[in-house]
Amino acid sequence: MSTYEWLLFLHVTGAFLLLGGGVVAGSLNIAALRRDRPSEIVLLFGLIRIAVVSILIGTLLAFVFGLWLVHEAGYGYGDGWVITAIVLLIVANAMGGIGGKRDEATAKFAAELAAQGDAPSPELRSRVRDPISLALSYGSGLVLVAILAIMIWKPGA
């Protein structure tokens, strides 16, 4: 295998961990939206942490080996599609991070309710369905899909 092929494999591995982690987080989040019992919401939000680890490792691999690939494949770091992809990666991580922090606060509230009898609560229900958190988290996923499209079409290259 050539250096280019190794770099591409590691970059693609990062992309799979990043996008796949997003799918895991989204699936568990959708499952949490449909639950009312606090203990179930705590568990589902807790499992999202596994996805977060995958997303962080994936981001690092995709970014580092992506930059290396740009050099190895003869593209320029100033190319529009490279800069756009980097900016969107930062935007996606910021959106996902802020949405994740809000979900973490919701999970803490759910844990308190679970310890106090585990009865469904209208406030927890509205926090889980908070439109800002949902927009940030799912918006982050859409930005990642846009990055994938840029990686494949490479507009302007």
Added chain:
Amino acid sequence: MLAVIRPDSWNLPLFLHVLGATVLFGATATVAIVGFAGRTHAPQAPMLARVGLKTFLFGIIPGFILMRAAAGWIVDKEFPDKTPGWVDVGFAVSEPGAILLIALGILAWMSVRRQGVGRIAVAVPVLASIYLVALGIAWWAMSAKP
């Protein structure tokens, strides 16, 4: 090394293929995660089994169809006559993999019927993990093209 340029007409099927593959990977990982979580969180095992089955129905099946259909589309364009070995590795994973996924779906449904407990409930995340390894082999073949 010079940048590898492919015809524009290959981009859409490649995008859909990779998108389907990542959805398939993420959905399979979800089934594995909720399946293993059901072992250590017995009171929530029935709920987790239902999450696993729904993820199979609404994540794994559409992801597999998108990945496989787009793979056939791009192979027809890129290799109309004879496919190279690395493409054959992909098909070697996806075709038997479909049988494994059918088994996974049946077991996930049976697991829901049995409230997420018993041997079948254990088999679901194990089978999903085996499929994740197979997907890893496929993406190595697709990207490294050995």
